[in-house]
Amino acid sequence: MITLSSDFGSPYPAAMKGVILQETDARLVDITHDFPRQDVRTAAFWLREVLPYFPPAVHLVVVDPGVGTDRRAIVLTAGDHVLVGPDNGVLVPAARALARRAGSDGDLTVYEIPVSAPESTTFHGRDVFAPAAAAVHDTPPTALDYPALTEFVNLEFPTPTVDGDVIHGEVLVVDDFGNAITNVPGDRLRDRLDEDREVEVGGERTPVRETYAAVDPGERVVTVGSHGNVELAVNRGRGDDAFGVTPGSEVVLESITD
Amino acid sequence: MITLSSDFGSPYPAAMKGVILQETDARLVDITHDFPRQDVRTAAFWLREVLPYFPPAVHLVVVDPGVGTDRRAIVLTAGDHVLVGPDNGVLVPAARALARRAGSDGDLTVYEIPVSAPESTTFHGRDVFAPAAAAVHDTPPTALDYPALTEFVNLEFPTPTVDGDVIHGEVLVVDDFGNAITNVPGDRLRDRLDEDREVEVGGERTPVRETYAAVDPGERVVTVGSHGNVELAVNRGRGDDAFGVTPGSEVVLESITD
Amino acid sequence: MITLSSDFGSPYPAAMKGVILQETDARLVDITHDFPRQDVRTAAFWLREVLPYFPPAVHLVVVDPGVGTDRRAIVLTAGDHVLVGPDNGVLVPAARALARRAGSDGDLTVYEIPVSAPESTTFHGRDVFAPAAAAVHDTPPTALDYPALTEFVNLEFPTPTVDGDVIHGEVLVVDDFGNAITNVPGDRLRDRLDEDREVEVGGERTPVRETYAAVDPGERVVTVGSHGNVELAVNRGRGDDAFGVTPGSEVVLESITD
Numbered sequence: 001m002i003t004l005s006s007d008f009g010s011p012y013p014a015a016m017k018g019v020i021l022q023e024t025d026a027r028l029v030d031i032t033h034d035f036p037r038q039d040v041r042t043a044a045f046w047l048r049e050v051l052p053y054f055p056p057a058v059h060l061v062v063v064d065p066g067v068g069t070d071r072r073a074i075v076l077t078a079g080d081h082v083l084v085g086p087d088n089g090v091l092v093p094a095a096r097a098l099a100r101r102a103g104s105d106g107d108l109t110v111y112e113i114p115v116s117a118p119e120s121t122t123f124h125g126r127d128v129f130a131p132a133a134a135a136v137h138d139t140p141p142t143a144l145d146y147p148a149l150t151e152f153v154n155l156e157f158p159t160p161t162v163d164g165d166v167i168h169g170e171v172l173v174v175d176d177f178g179n180a181i182t183n184v185p186g187d188r189l190r191d192r193l194d195e196d197r198e199v200e201v202g203g204e205r206t207p208v209r210e211t212y213a214a215v216d217p218g219e220r221v222v223t224v225g226s227h228g229n230v231e232l233a234v235n236r237g238r239g240d241d242a243f244g245v246t247p248g249s250e251v252v253l254e255s256i257t258d
Numbered sequence: 259m260i261t262l263s264s265d266f267g268s269p270y271p272a273a274m275k276g277v278i279l280q281e282t283d284a285r286l287v288d289i290t291h292d293f294p295r296q297d298v299r300t301a302a303f304w305l306r307e308v309l310p311y312f313p314p315a316v317h318l319v320v321v322d323p324g325v326g327t328d329r330r331a332i333v334l335t336a337g338d339h340v341l342v343g344p345d346n347g348v349l350v351p352a353a354r355a356l357a358r359r360a361g362s363d364g365d366l367t368v369y370e371i372p373v374s375a376p377e378s379t380t381f382h383g384r385d386v387f388a389p390a391a392a393a394v395h396d397t398p399p400t401a402l403d404y405p406a407l408t409e410f411v412n413l414e415f416p417t418p419t420v421d422g423d424v425i426h427g428e429v430l431v432v433d434d435f436g437n438a439i440t441n442v443p444g445d446r447l448r449d450r451l452d453e454d455r456e457v458e459v460g461g462e463r464t465p466v467r468e469t470y471a472a473v474d475p476g477e478r479v480v481t482v483g484s485h486g487n488v489e490l491a492v493n494r495g496r497g498d499d500a501f502g503v504t505p506g507s508e509v510v511l512e513s514i515t516d
Numbered sequence: 517m518i519t520l521s522s523d524f525g526s527p528y529p530a531a532m533k534g535v536i537l538q539e540t541d542a543r544l545v546d547i548t549h550d551f552p553r554q555d556v557r558t559a560a561f562w563l564r565e566v567l568p569y570f571p572p573a574v575h576l577v578v579v580d581p582g583v584g585t586d587r588r589a590i591v592l593t594a595g596d597h598v599l600v601g602p603d604n605g606v607l608v609p610a611a612r613a614l615a616r617r618a619g620s621d622g623d624l625t626v627y628e629i630p631v632s633a634p635e636s637t638t639f640h641g642r643d644v645f646a647p648a649a650a651a652v653h654d655t656p657p658t659a660l661d662y663p664a665l666t667e668f669v670n671l672e673f674p675t676p677t678v679d680g681d682v683i684h685g686e687v688l689v690v691d692d693f694g695n696a697i698t699n700v701p702g703d704r705l706r707d708r709l710d711e712d713r714e715v716e717v718g719g720e721r722t723p724v725r726e727t728y729a730a731v732d733p734g735e736r737v738v739t740v741g742s743h744g745n746v747e748l749a750v751n752r753g754r755g756d757d758a759f760g761v762t763p764g765s766e767v768v769l770e771s772i773t774d
Contacts, residue, residue, distance in 0.1 A: 469584025
């Protein structure tokens with residue numbers, strides 16, 4: 001099985017599929033090709049959330065603003081999963097999550113994909129990464145004699161800080177529904193704030209609920225999303241607009257105890 | 259074969275696929291993940307139009323504004339087809355159409371999916387419905403000991419009323435092309451209006467034609483769409499804008515006999 | 517293997533898949549269903565770029581503004597590939613490219629799909645082309661007794677003209693990133709202009725580079741795209757806006773020699 005993820009929209013991903021299907025009859029599964037353009041960080045977040053739900057697979061990821069420069073093309077192995085893409089951090093959070101699922105401490109093994117005179121300087125998804133994904137699908141990178149690397153570009157998401165009853169977090173991404181997903185772990189909300197059933201967000205009281213539909217349509221709600229993090233949402237509306245946040249916005253959550 | 263339909267956009271549907279592929283190697287076919295957000299009625303319409311073209315399959319449908327509330331999760335069987343989704347009516351018109359194709363009178367057998375402590379309160383597509391779709395793909399719901407239900411949430415589309423030469427109908431949905439699809443059966447248009455080759459729509463004479471391209475680009479036309487219903491369209495343009503209608507708009511069609 | 521391409525958006529393509537899967541268990545691969553509506557020329561361009569990367573397959577293409585008129589439904593064979601769609605030119609550039617890859621001179625064999633009383637007059641993708649794609653997937657058109665044609669609607673892209681140091685080309689399409697893809701072959705840019713590393717586009721000096729990221733974000737650049745043609749782009753921005761061009765715009769490239 002090979003999964004495919006990119007910011008290519010259409011129809012470029014189809015060329016990657018054609019290249020792969022020339023070499024292997026692996027099952028192909030699209031994760032998405034609608035990641036925000038060249039937004040390595042948002043892609044890295046979603047891949048961390050989605051890829052651990054898959055059985056062992058090769059995951060081809062191309063969000064690659066540095067295509068054609070000297071950034072490296074890499075393969076990461078994590079448990080029974082293999083990730084293929086540019087060395088810009090996009091693969092790292094998902095690879096660490098997959099490695100932890102496999103029982104390791106999150107250490108990753110990294111190989112460089114040898115690149116020699118690709119057909120294009122602007123579409124390495126087709127000319128470099130798709131052939132590599134097809135190659136590692138059947139043959140492990142060690143048997144392919146891919147050189148091992150000791151360094152790679154890391155990517156980590158910020159962790160929230162806690163100051164008494166106040167948590168300082170950050171919006172990591174906004175999903176297609178407008179839900180603003182923060183870096184605040186959901187158990188923190190449950191542990192500290194559950195009894196109040198209200199929290200101050202940016203100084204304003206907001207109900208804390210198990211799900212969107214627990215408040216009236218159009219009402220703001222703080223909940224724990226399917227990724228396990230605190231989410232700022234509006235039932236049947238857009239949380240990002242209502243709370244006035246975008247990715248990177250600071251979020252201050254304050255327990256209400258009076 | 260398992261088909262997948264939702265209003266999730268991307269990348270959430272990929273998590274459902276991962277969960278399914280952990281359990282079964284069934285073929286997966288996307289119907290769409292771009293249903294209008296939380297619009298149970300529009301999704302129900304399209305599923306009724308599309309699913310009957312499929313060979314026997316499990317159809318996973320997640321348009322679920324009530325996720326996390328006490329709405330039930332259900333399985334409907336209709337002929338050789340099995341539908342899995344929330345008990346909000348979204349499955350019903352398609353299930354009845356599939357049952358009629360199978361020669362039954364449209365009666366449906368319904369089971370409740372046992373739900374116990376799903377991983378999330380907001381993403382039952384991944385945590386409840388995808389596992390159920392994988393389970394019923396190989397094992398019928400009776401063998402899974404899913405409890406049978408005698409009641410479920412129904413959903414029916416309104417039928418037009420006829421008053422002499424005048425038909426009062428309604429726009430059910432507008433497709434991506436802007437074609438406004440009504441609830442008026444096409445044979446009614448053909449039977450009553452064919453000789454005139456013109457009909458009054460909202461009081462204005464409009465040509466009735468077999469296809470869009472039978473009028474000049476930009477011209478309004480009344481036709482019978484691929485779903486068999488009367489459609490308000492514009493050749494190479496948007497019918498909804500030209501006729502000033504949206505889903506739910508009343509449509510008055512009047513035969514012209516002078 | 518059957519690939520599917522259309523301008524249908526969703527959920528219409530799913531009905532085509534259902535029809536095909538009633539007849540064959542062929543692998544299905546989506547090229548795109550987001551071609552610009554009824555834009556035969558843009559679809560023809562992208563199919564020419566993408567289909568040659570595929571292994572032998574049946575390619576179902578439905579961009580069909582003339583649906584329901586007397587335009588013919590055809591099958592084109594090109595090497596080991598078979599193309600199915602309307603006789604409006606949309607298949608032709610891809611078919612010629614596939615035939616050339618197969619070592620022929622680009623000559624095509626064309627058959628007419630017999631059409632008798634399709635279920636609809638507006639959705640031949642489902643009622644005419646999908647059944648034909650399923651049929652020719654297992655059985656060659658000759659064995660199906662499809663009548664051979666000696667004529668079909670041609671479609672060719674304009675070639676640029678060269679006048680001394682000046683090349684007069686045209687924007688063929690704009691991709692999802694905003695890159696304006698011209699009809700000027702990339703080798704012409706490389707041969708004539710490489711030493712200057714700058715070219716006048718519409719009278720303004722613009723750097724010529726191997727890839728987008730070789731200029732600063734927001735800067736204009738002329739490059740050779742993955743299709744081999746000269747492209748007007750902006751690093752991390754939209755070339756079409758910056759250069760003020762749309763498909764069909766004239767592009768004047770002038771070598772700078774002072």
